Amino acid sequence: MCHIRKRLELEGVQAGKVVKAQGRLLVxxxxxxxxxxxxxxxxxxxxxxPALRIDADVASITRTVVDMAAEVMEPETxxxxxxxxxxxxPYTSKELKVxxxxxxxKALSGKGIRVDLTNPDTTIYIEARGQTAYVYxxxxxxxxxxxxxxxxxxxxxxxxxxxxxxxAWLMMRRGCAVRxxxxxxxxxxxxxxxxxxxxxxxxxxxxxPLDTYSLHVVSTGEIMRxxxxxxxxxxxxxxxxxxMYRIGCMWAEKIGADxxxxxxxxxxxxxxxxxxxxxxxxxxxxxxxxxxxxxxKLESVGWAEKIGTYExxxxxxHGCTALPRKPSAQARLGDVKSAEETFNVQKLASEAVRxxxxxxx
Amino acid sequence: MCHIRKRLELEGVQAGKVVKAQGRLLVxxxxxxxxxxxxxxxxxxxxxxPALRIDADVASITRTVVDMAAEVMEPETxxxxxxxxxxxxPYTSKELKVxxxxxxxKALSGKGIRVDLTNPDTTIYIEARGQTAYVYxxxxxxxxxxxxxxxxxxxxxxxxxxxxxxxAWLMMRRGCAVRxxxxxxxxxxxxxxxxxxxxxxxxxxxxxPLDTYSLHVVSTGEIMRxxxxxxxxxxxxxxxxxxMYRIGCMWAEKIGADxxxxxxxxxxxxxxxxxxxxxxxxxxxxxxxxxxxxxxKLESVGWAEKIGTYExxxxxxHGCTALPRKPSAQARLGDVKSAEETFNVQKLASEAVRxxxxxxx
Numbered sequence: 001m002c003h004i005r006k007r008l009e010l011e012g013v014q015a016g017k018v019v020k021a022q023g024r025l026l027v028x029x030x031x032x033x034x035x036x037x038x039x040x041x042x043x044x045x046x047x048x049x050p051a052l053r054i055d056a057d058v059a060s061i062t063r064t065v066v067d068m069a070a071e072v073m074e075p076e077t078x079x080x081x082x083x084x085x086x087x088x089x090p091y092t093s094k095e096l097k098v099x100x101x102x103x104x105x106k107a108l109s110g111k112g113i114r115v116d117l118t119n120p121d122t123t124i125y126i127e128a129r130g131q132t133a134y135v136y137x138x139x140x141x142x143x144x145x146x147x148x149x150x151x152x153x154x155x156x157x158x159x160x161x162x163x164x165x166x167x168a169w170l171m172m173r174r175g176c177a178v179r180x181x182x183x184x185x186x187x188x189x190x191x192x193x194x195x196x197x198x199x200x201x202x203x204x205x206x207x208x209p210l211d212t213y214s215l216h217v218v219s220t221g222e223i224m225r226x227x228x229x230x231x232x233x234x235x236x237x238x239x240x241x242x243x244m245y246r247i248g249c250m251w252a253e254k255i256g257a258d259x260x261x262x263x264x265x266x267x268x269x270x271x272x273x274x275x276x277x278x279x280x281x282x283x284x285x286x287x288x289x290x291x292x293x294x295x296x297k298l299e300s301v302g303w304a305e306k307i308g309t310y311e312x313x314x315x316x317x318h319g320c321t322a323l324p325r326k327p328s329a330q331a332r333l334g335d336v337k338s339a340e341e342t343f344n345v346q347k348l349a350s351e352a353v354r355x356x357x358x359x360x361x
Numbered sequence: 362m363c364h365i366r367k368r369l370e371l372e373g374v375q376a377g378k379v380v381k382a383q384g385r386l387l388v389x390x391x392x393x394x395x396x397x398x399x400x401x402x403x404x405x406x407x408x409x410x411p412a413l414r415i416d417a418d419v420a421s422i423t424r425t426v427v428d429m430a431a432e433v434m435e436p437e438t439x440x441x442x443x444x445x446x447x448x449x450x451p452y453t454s455k456e457l458k459v460x461x462x463x464x465x466x467k468a469l470s471g472k473g474i475r476v477d478l479t480n481p482d483t484t485i486y487i488e489a490r491g492q493t494a495y496v497y498x499x500x501x502x503x504x505x506x507x508x509x510x511x512x513x514x515x516x517x518x519x520x521x522x523x524x525x526x527x528x529a530w531l532m533m534r535r536g537c538a539v540r541x542x543x544x545x546x547x548x549x550x551x552x553x554x555x556x557x558x559x560x561x562x563x564x565x566x567x568x569x570p571l572d573t574y575s576l577h578v579v580s581t582g583e584i585m586r587x588x589x590x591x592x593x594x595x596x597x598x599x600x601x602x603x604x605m606y607r608i609g610c611m612w613a614e615k616i617g618a619d620x621x622x623x624x625x626x627x628x629x630x631x632x633x634x635x636x637x638x639x640x641x642x643x644x645x646x647x648x649x650x651x652x653x654x655x656x657x658k659l660e661s662v663g664w665a666e667k668i669g670t671y672e673x674x675x676x677x678x679h680g681c682t683a684l685p686r687k688p689s690a691q692a693r694l695g696d697v698k699s700a701e702e703t704f705n706v707q708k709l710a711s712e713a714v715r716x717x718x719x720x721x722x
Contacts, residue, residue: 144657151628152635170655174627176635258635266535266650267512274513274537274619281648287639289627294531294652296505 003042003147003209010209011038021129022086036140041207043173045142049125049134056089056133058099064135065100065124066107072137073108078116080123087130096126146175148209153177153257154289155248158215160197163263163292163300165204165309170291171261172207178261180204181251181356183244184219188228190318198359200312205361207307214358218247223348224322231339233324237271238336240322242283246349249285251356259287265295270329279333364403364508364570371570372399382490383447397501402568404534405511406503410486412495417450419460425496426461426485427468433498434469439477441484448491457487507536509570514538514618515650516609519576521558524624524653524661526565526670531652532622533568539622541565542612542717544605545580549589551679559720561673566722568668575719579608584709585683591703594685598632599697601683603644607710610646612717620648626656631690640694 004027008015013035016028027039032050039048052068054060065081073079081101083093091099101115104124127134156168158180168178182197194217201215223243231239248260264272281288292300304310365388369376374396377389388400393411400409413429415421426442434440442462444454452460462476488495517529519541529539543558555578562576584604592600609621625633642649653661665671 144659146628154635167655171627173657174655176627258639266532266537267507274515278619278648287642288648289654290650291652291655293650294528294535296534298505 003044004039006209006211007038007042008035010211011206013038024127026134033138033140036138040140040142042148042209043143043145043175043207044147046144047142048140049136050138050140051125051127051134051136054133054135056128056131058091058096061096061126061128061133061135062100062103064133065126066103068124068135068137069104069108069113069122073111073113073122076112077121078114078119079104080115080117080120081126082123083126083128085128087128089128096128100126143173143207145173148172148207149175149177151175153179153252153255154259154261155252155255155257156180157244157248157260157262158182158197158201159263160193160200160313161263162304162310162313163265163268165200165263165313166300166303166307167261167263167289167291169204169207169303169307169309171289172204176261179216179255179257180214181216181218181248183247184217184221185224185320185322186219186221188221188224188320188322192315192317193319196313196315196317198361200309202361203309203312204307213361215361216251216356216358218251218352218356220244220247220352223352226343226348228322230342232335234326234328235331235336235339236322236324237327238276238279238331239339241271241280242336242340243345243349243352245280245284245288246345247352250349250353252286254353257286259289260284261289261291263292263300264290265292265297265300268297271327273329275330276328279331279336282333364405365400367570367572368399368403369396371572372567374399385488387495394499394501397499401501401503403509403570404504404506404536404568405508407505408503409501410495410497411499411501412486412488412497415494415496417489417492417494419452419457422457422487422489422494422496423461423464425494426487427464429485429496429498430465430469430474430483434472434474434483437473438482439475439480440465441476441478441481442487443484444487444489446489448489450489457489461487504534504568506534509533509568510536510538512536514540514613514616515620515622516613516616516618517541517622518605518609518624519543519558519562520624521554521561521674522624523665523671523674524626524629526561526624526674527661527664527668528622528624528650528652530565530568530668530670531664532650533565537622540577540616540618541575542577542579542609544608545578545582546585546681546683547580547582549582549585549681549683553676553678554680557674557676557678559722561670563722564670564673565668574722576722577612577717577719579612579713579717581605581608581713584713587704587709589683592700593696595687595689596692596697596700597683597685598688599637599640599692600700602632602641603697603701604706604710604713606641606645606649607706608713611710611714613647615714618647620650621645622650622652624653624661625651626653626658626661629658632688634690636691637689640692640697643694 013031019026036048036050054064081097083096124137154176156178158164172178205213227239374392380387397409397411442458444457485498515537517539519525533539566574588600
């Protein structure tokens with residue numbers, strides 16, 4: 001409930017009380033169509049309908065439905081009425097539909113309007129609740145899911161590419177308060193890498209019903225330099241990613257999060273093999289959630305489009321220059337651990353966590 | 362390639378050689394439409410087309426396309442031709458389309474057939490490859506993904522309900538040789554529980570390009586009895602699931618698998634909270650893959666329908682009678698570990714693994 005108010009407020013839509021009614025949340029002055037679209041994107045919302053609130057007497061309902069039909073229906077199209085009653089009214093739903101339906105037909109008789117109960121072009125919905133009725137014709141499908149944060153907290157290893165925002169969003173939808181952690185690997189990546197992450201994070205922020213929400217940035221340029229200098233070239237990526245896992249888990253413990261979420265998908269790149277993921281997991285002190293693990297790339301792209309991150313994530317950026325020509329696809333844990341012995345893993349990780357800075361979104 | 366032959370063979374379709382050609386695999390005598398449907402369900406296949414193989418001269422192609430059009434096109438409908446050439450032929454694709462298209466129009470002039478290049482009812486495809494041409498009008502969309510087993514092996518904690526088969530299938534699609542491990546908890550579940558698992562496993566087996574494939578069954582009735590007797594009632598589910606994770610991991614190590622796959626989805630049932638999943642993970646010596654972790658129930662149902670397991674998984678069965686009235690949703694690891702100290706976890710798990718039996722599917 002307060003998530004709806006908060007999201008409307010953050011989008012600059014003035015709304016009044018949010019009242020819990022049987023099977024619905026009623027948002028006073030909900031901001032019309034734009035408000036409904038915002039509400040539909042609040043996790044937990046199955047759908048949102050911008051409705052007119054009127055008195056529940058037959059005359060008021062008839063007038064409102066006729067006006068709505070006149071406004072929204074094209075000539076030579078079909079309509080149906082859906083009526084639902086809660087509480088007591090001096091009519092049945094069926095009686096109401098007959099009276100109102102006939103009034104619409106009569107009022108729009110010049111427009112070639114017909115009734116079609118099975119596949120109407122327009123459906124006008126009437127919900128009578130006690131002395132009040134709600135009339136609407138537009139149903140905006142909601143994101144569904146569970147209220148933001150209701151399941152606890154996880155840390156997203158967030159790059160701003162196509163996959164990590166989708167993974168973060170999916171966990172948000174299942175009720176996680178997702179904290180975005182971005183690894184600033186400059187000078188091994190370009191400035192545009194960071195800029196992209198920020199832009200994508202701002203888009204995700206539009207799903208978050210909180211007053212403040214941030215991109216958390218951890219500088220790992222120095223760590224990268226150590227790894228590149230000391231680790232065998234083919235193990236650079238694994239060493240780097242294991243540091244990310246460690247830093248993510250350390251920070252998660254610090255902020256009370258119960259897991260990591262990553263955009264990894266099995267076999268999508270050479271390093272995302274079962275063998276390598278097992279080596280990565282070994283460095284994680286918390287569960288690692290990978291909602292895209294079983295997906296095809298096109299499915300991730302489809303979701304990125306749906307949640308509005310795709311076009312922000314897709315532009316090419318100057319990616320990691322430390323990427324070796326042949327990263328190991330079937331590394332051995334022992335080799336990775338030996339490589340890690342050449343630099344002080346724990347110290348580097350905890351220093352990095354201490355230096356995490358917060359960019360308000 | 363051999364997966365295609367194997368799957369056709371398992372379905373009783375005689376096929377000849379499978380030849381790798383530029384951008385295609387050509388399956389001789391591929392079994393027509395049924396064969397194409399089988400091939401489309403082989404992991405790695407983007408699409409499958411039952412085609413006629415003919416000589417690549419204009420006369421043969423024209424005759425074949427005209428016959429095909431006469432057979433498949435309804436009166437008063439539209440068509441387009443798509444032509445593609447590999448190697449050298451004495452015509453361009455464009456010339457071919459003009460000649461063949463005109464022949465179709467002429468031959469079917471009584472049928473009211475028209476050309477529509479943007480949105481045709483029927484498209485007939487011509488692929489000339491050297492001296493041979495392939496003609497087809499039906500494209501069966503494939504499951505895509507990566508060849509079965511190409512990424513390694515994982516163990517599915519397989520119940521036969523709606524979720525675990527979808528999770529197993531998704532990992533198969535990403536190239537995992539998924540081994541199905543079923544926990545036979547009788548007498549705490551009904552006989553129908555086992556029967557359902559077997560039926561669903563048989564359906565999944567239809568995606569597996571192997572001569573032999575099994576449901577692996579581990580009896581955990583005795584372990585359940587210990588847990589029910591000794592653990593606090595609200596921790597029964599966590600203790601039980603942790604035993605499953607342990608048994609799954611032990612068996613995985615034994616058979617060279619690199620992880621578990623489960624159907625868990627965050628917040629779907631009271632026990633699948635972040636806190637509880639973290640407690641479960643603590644008992645796993647290998648990565649636990651949860652492809653459905655970020656999904657809504659309806660999405661899992663949609664996939665189950667798509668892969669053909671839904672109607673087999675959906676029937677109600679006699680589920681676990683040990684399920685307490687109030688399973689803990691926010692348990693503490695310490696409490697679970699204390700509970701586990703009352704029975705010999707390692708011994709019970711390794712005995713169970715030793716007793717795993719194999720039901721050929």
